[in-house]
Structures are given as structure tokens and as C-alpha cells.
Amino acid sequence: MDLLEYQGKQLFAKHGIPVPDGRPAGDVDTAVAAAEEVGYPCVVKAQVQIGGRGKAGGIKIAGNRDEAQQHAEAILGMDIRGPRGEGPFKVHEVWVERASEIDAEYYASIILDRSAKKVMTMLSAMGGMNVEEIAEKDPAALVKRHVEPGNGFDADRARRLAADAKLDDDVLDQTAELMVKVYELFNAEDATLVEINPLIVTSDRKVIALDSKLTIDNSALFRHEELAELRDVSAEDPQERLAKEKGVTYVKLDGNVGILGNGAGLCMATLDVVAQAGGEPANFLDAGGGSKAEAIVDALEVITSDEKVTAILFNIFGGITRCDEIAKGIIEASERIEIGVPMVVRLDGTNSEEGLGLLAEAELPDLHVEKTMLGAAERVVEMA
Amino acid sequence: MSIIVTDDTKLAISGLTGREGSFHGLRNRDYGTDVVAGVTPKKGGQDVDGIPIFDTIAEAVEERGANTSMIFVPARFAASAIEEAIDAGIGTVIAITEGIPVHDMLRVYWRAKEAGARLIGPNCPGVLSPGKANVGIIPAHFFDQGSVGVVSRSGTLTYQIGKELAQAGVGNSSIVGMGGDPIVGSDFIDIIGWFEEDDGTELIVMVGEIGGDAEERAAEFISEHVSKPVVAYIAGFTAPPGKQMGHAGAIISGSSGTAEAKAEALESKGVRVGRNPTETAKLAVEAVGAAA
Numbered sequence: 001m002d003l004l005e006y007q008g009k010q011l012f013a014k015h016g017i018p019v020p021d022g023r024p025a026g027d028v029d030t031a032v033a034a035a036e037e038v039g040y041p042c043v044v045k046a047q048v049q050i051g052g053r054g055k056a057g058g059i060k061i062a063g064n065r066d067e068a069q070q071h072a073e074a075i076l077g078m079d080i081r082g083p084r085g086e087g088p089f090k091v092h093e094v095w096v097e098r099a100s101e102i103d104a105e106y107y108a109s110i111i112l113d114r115s116a117k118k119v120m121t122m123l124s125a126m127g128g129m130n131v132e133e134i135a136e137k138d139p140a141a142l143v144k145r146h147v148e149p150g151n152g153f154d155a156d157r158a159r160r161l162a163a164d165a166k167l168d169d170d171v172l173d174q175t176a177e178l179m180v181k182v183y184e185l186f187n188a189e190d191a192t193l194v195e196i197n198p199l200i201v202t203s204d205r206k207v208i209a210l211d212s213k214l215t216i217d218n219s220a221l222f223r224h225e226e227l228a229e230l231r232d233v234s235a236e237d238p239q240e241r242l243a244k245e246k247g248v249t250y251v252k253l254d255g256n257v258g259i260l261g262n263g264a265g266l267c268m269a270t271l272d273v274v275a276q277a278g279g280e281p282a283n284f285l286d287a288g289g290g291s292k293a294e295a296i297v298d299a300l301e302v303i304t305s306d307e308k309v310t311a312i313l314f315n316i317f318g319g320i321t322r323c324d325e326i327a328k329g330i331i332e333a334s335e336r337i338e339i340g341v342p343m344v345v346r347l348d349g350t351n352s353e354e355g356l357g358l359l360a361e362a363e364l365p366d367l368h369v370e371k372t373m374l375g376a377a378e379r380v381v382e383m384a
Numbered sequence: 385m386s387i388i389v390t391d392d393t394k395l396a397i398s399g400l401t402g403r404e405g406s407f408h409g410l411r412n413r414d415y416g417t418d419v420v421a422g423v424t425p426k427k428g429g430q431d432v433d434g435i436p437i438f439d440t441i442a443e444a445v446e447e448r449g450a451n452t453s454m455i456f457v458p459a460r461f462a463a464s465a466i467e468e469a470i471d472a473g474i475g476t477v478i479a480i481t482e483g484i485p486v487h488d489m490l491r492v493y494w495r496a497k498e499a500g501a502r503l504i505g506p507n508c509p510g511v512l513s514p515g516k517a518n519v520g521i522i523p524a525h526f527f528d529q530g531s532v533g534v535v536s537r538s539g540t541l542t543y544q545i546g547k548e549l550a551q552a553g554v555g556n557s558s559i560v561g562m563g564g565d566p567i568v569g570s571d572f573i574d575i576i577g578w579f580e581e582d583d584g585t586e587l588i589v590m591v592g593e594i595g596g597d598a599e600e601r602a603a604e605f606i607s608e609h610v611s612k613p614v615v616a617y618i619a620g621f622t623a624p625p626g627k628q629m630g631h632a633g634a635i636i637s638g639s640s641g642t643a644e645a646k647a648e649a650l651e652s653k654g655v656r657v658g659r660n661p662t663e664t665a666k667l668a669v670e671a672v673g674a675a676a
Contacts, residue, residue: 112486114566114596117493149494190487192566220485222460264564265538265593268619272643273660275622284623317540317547319509319523320408349543350523373544374662 001216004047006095007230008194008212015185017178018208022097031072032065034096040064041099044071048089050082051130058091061099068096100210105198106167106175107134107142110182112192119147119186121158121179123165127198141165153183174207175199189227190220239283239306246298248285255280257384258303258312258341260296262287262321270315273374279381282309291321296329297336304339311384314345315373323347323355331362342366342383346376385584386513386558387533387575388476388504389417389452393517396421396444396474398465399456400432408456408480408521409435415524417517420448423465441465442472454510454519455479462506463488470501478519479505479569489567496569503569509539509561522559530555532668533579535572536591537564537598541619541661545591548665554672557585564593572602580610587613589668590655592646594620599646607653613671614655617664618643 003011009019023034024047035042046058053059058080062068072094079088105127113120124142126134134142143165147153158176167175178199186194195213202208221228243250249264253271257279261267264286271281283306287299303312316326326347333339345367347355356369368383370376395412399405400422410433413419421444422432428439436448444450453469455462455477462481469477470492477496484506496503504511510520515529522539526547532554536542539561546559560575562568572590579585588610592599599618606614621643647657656671658664 112490112566115598115601117490117567119490149490187487190485192486217486219459219483220487223485261540263538263540265536265541265591265619266544268593268623269541269544269617269661271622272619276660281622317544319540319543320521321540348547349526372662374660 001218001221001227001230002049003212003214003216003230004049004093005045005212006047006093008214009095009209011185011189011214012209012212015181015188017181017185018206019212020097020100020208020210022095024093024095025072026093028069028072028076031076031094031096032069035062035068036065038096038098042068043097043099044068044075045095045097046075046078046080046091047093047095048080048087048091050080050086050089052083053080056080100200100208101203102200103203103205104168104201106165106200107131107197108179108182108199109193109195109197110186110191111195113146116146118149119153119183121145121147121153121161121183123161123167123175123179125166127200131195131197147183153180155180168201170205171201171207178207189224190217191215192217239302242305243302246302248295248299248302249288250302251284252306253281253283255282256308256310257380258282258306258309259315260285260287260299260303260312261315262291262317266315266317270313270373270377273377274313274381277374277377277381279377279384282306287316287321291325291329293325293329293332296326297333300330300333300339301337304337304341309341311341311380312339312343313376313380314343314347315376316347316349318347318349318351320350322350323352324358327355327358330367331358331364334362334364342368344368344370344376344380344383346370346373385582386516387578387582387585388502388511388558388560389513389517389519391516393452393519394418394420394448394450395452395454395519396423396441396448396450397454397456398423398441398469400424400435401427401430401437402456405456406432409454412518412520415518417519420444420450440472441469441474445472445474450474452476452478452519455481455506457481459483459485463492466492466503467495470496470499474501476502477504477569478508478510479503479563480508480510480520481505482507484565486566489565493567493569504560505563505569507565508563508568509542511558511560513558514556520561522561526550527559528555531557531584531586532589532672533557533582533585533587534559534589534591535575535579536561537593538591538619541591541617544661545589545617545665548662549668552665552669554669557582566596572598573605576602576606576610576614580612585612587615587668587671589664590614590616591664592616592618594618594623594643594646595641597641600649603649603653603655606655615664615668615671616647616650616655616657617661618646618657621659
């Protein structure tokens with residue numbers, strides 16, 4: 001899960017990583033009160049998980065109470081799109097923090113390097129722009145170093161990293177100390193990414209984290225109850241929220257062909273064949289392994305809650321999933337919820353004959369059985 | 385011949401006493417896999433349908449000669465079960481368990497490397513060598529014995545391709561589910577390398593998906609070290625950027641890691657890439673025909 005900037009900064013503070021004084025606010029009054037507490041000038045920052053907030057008008061400096069109020073009114077509730085057209089994300093919360101006087105902007109991150117199976121630490125004196133831009137403009141300016149297994153990452157190693165990145169001499173020790181704390185946080189909180197951009201040097205030569213980007217490993221949330229409770233409602237649309245409540249793996253897309261598959265790989269392949277047949281997938285929905293009828297009812301409820309959906313494709317290849325359970329789920333869902341659009345069903349693998357038999361007996365209206373994945377994709381695109 | 389699991393496999397199953405563990409463990413035995421032991425702490429001395437249970441993997445190795453371990457325990461205990469197997473001297477560990485924390489896997493990965501143990505998974509469907517042994521949850525009846533090695537990040541997609549191969553009369557040497565997690569014990573490179581060395585494998589089918597750069601690295605490896613023909617499929621051509629699709633592995637970030645980029649990387653090294661599972665199976669059947 002990705003944390004919002006302020007959730008990350010609160011986690012930074014907990015681990016002794018310096019951040020500007022700030023408060024979160026979900027409404028204008030709270031935001032103004034927060035501004036009064038942290039003092040002026042302060043910055044009102046939209047809390048959405050997307051880059052380019054500043055350019056989109058989601059970050060504003062307030063010099064006094066009136067400005068704080070104006071900015072909070074403008075930013076709360078606004079829709080922000082990402083630089084690559086992601087979103088829009090509605091702003092439900094702002095973070096109000098004391099404005100910092102900036103001497104220098106650096107870049108710092110610690111990430112899990114999947115290829116090398118090692119933790120990677122990175123520092124650059126060129127902060128403020130995104131890391132891909134740094135790497136493109138001046139690859140030598142981005143110093144990357146793996147933490148070798150068994151070695152750990154101590155202040156000496158961190159200081160060498162900072163020196164090699166050509167950070168200012170007078171802040172090498174401070175930066176090293178901060179990086180060691182980030183590494184401790186990375187391990188203690190089961191993070192897979194911690195990025196600070198910019199990491200700034202203030203006019204009184206203090207190194208502090210002006211932004212935060214953190215990803216926590218979902219599989220480790222069982223040992224981080226306080227993090228598991230954090231949710232970012234702005235990043236979810238109504239279908240995705242419903243899916244989460246139902247425990248269904250669902251990603252909303254822009255098209256009109258609803259898709260239900262089992263297994264992430266097969267489900268992605270289903271999106272591909274629907275697109276190849278000239279259709280536009282409305283979603284990715286992985287019913288998972290060993291799905292029971294009830295899960296199928298939930299999944300159909302999520303898919304049909306998207307009004308754009310004009311036809312639904314079931315592409316199931318039963319391994320541990322039994323096709324008769326899938327068929328039972330389809331029949332039960334037809335009785336319990338208003339589906340209202342044609343369904344194309346392809347069942348193959350474990351117990352597929354039993355499943356197809358159940359569907360034939362049920363004689364559901366507007367349900368069409370296809371034998372192959374490609375045939376099913378073509379059929380559903382015709383009907384959508 | 386086959387890779388990873390063979391006629392010599394003597395399997396100990398951690399978590400055999402659980403509901404899923406016993407269901408799949410007994411199916412593996414019914415297939416002909418030599419399941420020599422189950423391992424569940426504090427249940428030593430019991431048995432599951434005649435398979436003796438031990439408290440520790442070390443005992444299963446000592447008393448029953450186990451050389452392969454399958455991990456079927458809940459995620460929060462799985463990393464230590466893998467470590468226990470490695471410490472007991474098991475040479476091949478196949479971890480089916482889904483949802484093991486990445487930081488735990490980071491530790492386990494290097495522990496396995498140091499010990500020289502081969503780790504498959506986690507979050508994988510296991511390994512099937514048709515006619516010899518099945519370790520994991522792959523439904524064996526979709527696959528015939530033959531000369532095509534399959535390695536995949538996705539389970540159901542593998543079954544889909546396996547069935548299409550079987551319908552065309554093409555069988556498999558081994559089918560390896562490498563798992564969809566960010567950190568897996570064995571990558572495409574490792575597994576394709578074993579297929580290259582395996583006398584019973586004439587053609588390799590690799591099934592990848594968006595996210596990470598395992599397919600791109602495999603493309604480099606294939607061009608330098610693999611003489612056998614390789615056919616590939618990449619799932620996720622229509623996935624939008626920045627969205628996570630189920631597997632932790634299936635993430636696209638920025639421009640790299642897309643299905644298009646992976647397909648190009650492979651094709652530039654002479655690997656034929658199918659645009660869907662059916663086309664991929666056809667390419668494999670053609671390539672086998674050409675080699676024969």
C-alpha cells in the first residue's frame with residue numbers, strides 16, 4: 001500500500017527523521033486552525049497519491065489566515081490528474097505545514113531492487129525533479145549503492161554515499177544519520193520504497209524531509225496494525241471501494257466489457273484477447289484460486305455496479321478452482337442481483353463438464369457459453 | 385528427463401496436516417510422487433493417510449531420506465519453514481504459500497544461496513514433471529509427457545497453454561511455476577538454464593507478465609547461453625500504467641516493464657512471442673515440428 005505524504009511524514013517523525021511541523025485537515029476550519037498553529041508562511045498541500053500536485057494547483061503557500069482559508073477552500077474537493085493522465089483523484093485531505101526556507105534540494109531513496117534481490121540506497125544533489133529525469137539528465141549525479149546481505153547500512157556507509165553524491169560538506173553527517181534512520185524505518189515498517197524528494201537543506205543548514213513517498217508491503221500488514229488501518233479513500237473509486245469491502249481483487253478500467261477471470265495472469269491475458277478482438281475491458285477482476293460460489297456473487301455485484309458495463313465475460317480455467325462452483329455462483333447471482341447485461345461464459349479445466357451442465361439446466365436468459373478463450377472474447381465484444 | 389522434480393524426488397511436506405496441505409499433498413502422492421513425510425510441529429508421531437508426520441524437517445531428512453520440501457504453511461510461518469528446510473540440508477524447496485512478506489523473502493533468498501539450496505516460489509503452483517512427479521497444485525491431467533519445458537509466473541495461464549499444447553499432441557518435460565512475488569527463489573534465468581542442460585527438453589516456453597525486468601534479463605541470458613528454441617508469451621498488453629493487477633509482480637511503473645517492452649526485448653534476441661495463449665501454443669507446436 002502507498003501512504004499519503006502526511007502519513008509518511010508522521011512515520012518519519014516516529015523514526016526520528018526530521019520533517020517540517022504540520023497537521024492534517026479534512027475540512028476548511030481544521031485547515032485554518034492548523035495554519036494558525038504551525039504559523040505563517042505555511043504550505044497547504046493536497047493529499048493524493050500522485051505526482052505533479054504542485055503544477056495541478058494542489059500546493060499553495062499561505063502568508064496569513066485569509067490566504068490559508070482561500071487555499072484550503074480551493075484545494076479540498078478538487079480533482080487532480082497525474083502527469084500521465086492518471087486519476088482524477090479527489091482531494092479529501094490537506095496537510096498544512098510550516099513553510100521551509102530552502103538552501104539546497106537533494107534526492108534520497110531506499111528501495112527494494114527486485115532484480116538484484118537487494119536493498120538499494122540512492123542519493124543525489126539534484127533534487128526536486130523526479131528520479132527518472134535525474135537519471136536521464138546526468139546519470140553520474142544519481143549515486144546508487146546496494147546494501148550487501150549481511151553487511152547492513154551504517155553511518156560510515158551512508159556518509160560515503162552522501163560524499164560520493166557530492167552533497168555539501170557541512171551536511172554530510174546529518175544526511176548520513178538521516179539515511180541510517182530511513183534504512184531502519186525501511187526494515188522496521190516492511191517498506192518496499194521510501195523516497196524523499198526533495199530532501200532539503202534549510203537556510204539554517206538543517207537537513208529535513210520536505211516530501212515523502214512510501215510503499216508498505218501488503219503481505220506484511222499483519223504485523224503493522226496501525227498502518228493496516230490507514231486507508232486512502234481518494235485513490236479509490238466506488239467500484240474499487242466495494243471490491244475492497246467484498247475482498248475481491250479488482251482494478252477499474254475505462255471500457256465497457258466486464259471481465260472475470262481466475263488467476264492474475266489468465267485475467268490479464270483475457271484483457272488482452274478482448275482488446276485484440278476490438279473490445280475495451282471495463283475492469284480486471286481476479287476471482288483467485290479455489291473460488292466458491294459466494295465469491296462469484298460478490299464479484300458480479302462489483303462488476304455490475306459499474307454502469308458503463310454492457311456485457312460480461314467469464315474466463316475460467318479451473319485448476320484448484322472448480323468450474324461447478326463458478327457455475328453455481330453465476331446461477332445464484334442471477335437470482336439475487338439484477339445483472340441486466342449479456343454474459344459470455346467460458347469454463348475449462350477442473351469440473352468444467354459439471355459446471356456447463358448446471359448452466360444448461362438453469363437456462364438463464366442472455367447467457368452464452370463459448371468453448372475457447374478467443375471465441376469467448378469475440379462473442380462478448382459483439383454483444384457489448 | 386525433467387528438471388527440479390524427478391523420479392528421485394523424496395518429498396517432505398510442511399503443512400501436510402492442514403486442509404489445503406493434505407488435499408494437495410495426497411493428490412501429489414496419488415500422481416506417483418514419493419511423499420515420504422509430513423512436517424508439523426507438535427504433531428510428530430501422527431500420520432496423514434499413512435504418511436508419517438514429524439516435528440521437524442531434520443527428522444524427515446534423517447529418518448525418511450527427504451531431499452525435497454514443499455512449503456504449505458500459512459504466510460507468517462512460511463519463511464521460517466523454508467529456513468528450517470535449508471538448514472536441514474534439503475536441496476530443493478518449493479514454496480506454494482502466498483503472501484510471505486517481501487523482507488522475509490529477502491532474508492530467505494540469500495540464506496538459500498549461501499547454503500546452495502534451490503528455492504522455487506513462493507506464491508507459485510509448484511513443479512510438475514509429467515509421468516514422474518508432481519509437487520504442488522498444478523492439475524496434472526492437463527499435461528502429457530513430452531519434450532517442451534514450460535516456465536511461468538502465472539498458474540492458470542500455464543494450464544491454459546499446457547492444455548492447448550496437449551490438444552496439439554505436444555507434451556512436457558517439466559512445468560515450473562516460478563511464482564508471481566517480487567522476490568522469488570528462482571528466476572526465468574535459473575530455470576531456463578536448467579532446461580537448457582536437460583536432455584529431455586527440446587523447446588522452452590516462457591510465460592511472463594508485466595512488471596519488473598525478469599523477462600528482459602531472460603532475453604539477454606537466452607541470447608548468450610541458450611541453444612534451444614524459446615517461445616514466449618507476455619500477459620498484460622492492455623494493462624494501464626501504474627495499476628497493480630493482482631500479483632505483486634504485476635506492476636508497471638513508468639515506461640519499462642510493459643508487455644510491449646518485454647516482447648520487444650525477447651524478439652530482438654530471436655525469441656518468438658505469441659500475442660495470446662493460443663497463438664503461443666501454436667508457435668510452440670510449430671517449433672517442435674521444425675525441430676523434429
